[in-house]
Amino acid sequence: MTEYGKNEYDVIVVGAGPAGLCAALYAGRGMLRALTIERGAPGGELLNTDLIEDYIGFESIKGWELSQKMAEHAKKFGAEIVTDNVERIRKADDGWFDVATARGTTYRAPTVILTAGGTPVKLGVPGEKEYAGKGVSYCAVCDGAFFRGEVLAVAGGGDAAVEEADYLTRYAAKVYIVHRRHEFRASRILQERAFANAKIEVVWNKTVSEIVGTEKGVDHLVVLDTVTGGRSTLKVGGVFIFIGFKPNTHLVEGHVKHDAAGYLITDERMMTSIPGLFAAGDVRAQLTRQVTTAVGDATTAAIAVEKYLAALREQEKAKTKAAAAS
Numbered sequence: 448m449t450e451y452g453k454n455e456y457d458v459i460v461v462g463a464g465p466a467g468l469c470a471a472l473y474a475g476r477g478m479l480r481a482l483t484i485e486r487g488a489p490g491g492e493l494l495n496t497d498l499i500e501d502y503i504g505f506e507s508i509k510g511w512e513l514s515q516k517m518a519e520h521a522k523k524f525g526a527e528i529v530t531d532n533v534e535r536i537r538k539a540d541d542g543w544f545d546v547a548t549a550r551g552t553t554y555r556a557p558t559v560i561l562t563a564g565g566t567p568v569k570l571g572v573p574g575e576k577e578y579a580g581k582g583v584s585y586c587a588v589c590d591g592a593f594f595r596g597e598v599l600a601v602a603g604g605g606d607a608a609v610e611e612a613d614y615l616t617r618y619a620a621k622v623y624i625v626h627r628r629h630e631f632r633a634s635r636i637l638q639e640r641a642f643a644n645a646k647i648e649v650v651w652n653k654t655v656s657e658i659v660g661t662e663k664g665v666d667h668l669v670v671l672d673t674v675t676g677g678r679s680t681l682k683v684g685g686v687f688i689f690i691g692f693k694p695n696t697h698l699v700e701g702h703v704k705h706d707a708a709g710y711l712i713t714d715e716r717m718m719t720s721i722p723g724l725f726a727a728g729d730v731r732a733q734l735t736r737q738v739t740t741a742v743g744d745a746t747t748a749a750i751a752v753e754k755y756l757a758a759l760r761e762q763e764k765a766k767t768k769a770a771a772a773s
């Protein structure tokens with residue numbers, strides 16, 4: 448039986464989006480002493496999404512409502528959620544993690560599940576905040592179906608922008624890709640697919656400088672020509688912004704293996720290159736970032752934590768036995 452000191456746990460879950468809440472639920476069911484730390488309201492990116500239509504079992508549910516259901520469900524199995532901002536996760540010399548927060552508390556545990564998500568890079572132009580969820584989106588899979596038959600714009604020229612523009616043509620009548628240069632950064636294969644798609648029109652050398660709307664949502668964009676400096680308008684019902692995504696991995700002190708874009712690389716247990724540090728959801732390097740994949744990762748991570756802790760206890764027992772015998 449583990450003896451716990453003040454602020455000591457079996458596992459600390461950082462973040463309470465779908466991955467964090469699911470990890471907390473499984474940790475609770477696994478009878479682990481677990482703490483979940485979240486800086487805002489539980490829900491993560493769900494709170495930035497109006498309607499969710501691709502979470503199996505829920506044909507259509509508001510993002511905030513699904514967040515609430517997930518939090519209630521996790522709490523039913525004993526999840527302890529504190530509101531605080533994690534500033535640093537550091538593996539100490541004794542092998543435990545020190546998780547330091549903005550309020551000045553240091554929580555400790557032999558394992559951490561990092562589910563701190565990531566943040567889509569924002570354009571930072573007028574109208575972007577105002578119309579978020581009302582025509583401004585950062586997720587084609589989440590919101591594309593709300594724009595059937597409409598004209599849309601995608602901002603950006605990387606893999607995400609070009610691939611998601613192609614995806615959006617399933618629903619939209621037309622998709623403009625507004626890119627600030629005269630060539631894409633995206634991979635050749637994605638570019639070729641987009642160029643072959645009759646519903647896509649590329650607007651080269653332009654950036655979105657303003658998103659203008661009405662009470663119904665986005666109405667048009669003001670675009671700036673990056674060569675001439677001239678301004679023009681683009682009539683669209685929505686704009687999808689894909690100018691990069693920043694995983695929140697800066698909290699971890701020391702080197703942890705990541706891919707070129709900064710996402711954490713894990714093994715099949717969701718363990719990172721730091722033993723005892725697990726990652727789930729949008730911080731993790733993987734093919735897609737969905738609510739379903741986040742909760743899948745989290746399930747694996749929480750169960751892997753149980754097994755990891757059991758193995759640690761066995762090691763401790765063996766050490767104690769060996770010390771007694773010598």
Ligand code: NAP
Binds near residue numbers: 602631708
């Ligand atoms: P990215 O590769 O960093 O591309 C960002 C794009 O946004 C670039 O075209 C950039 O323009 C443009 N941009 C950046 N800031 C801007 C601003 N303020 N205003 C206007 N445009 C701006 O990001 P990403 O497309 O999200 O991809 C991130 C990573 O995930 C990449 O490694 C990518 O390969 C990977 N990914 C892969 C796939 C796939 O393989 N299917 C799909 C999605 C993402 P410039 O080109 O002029 O810099």
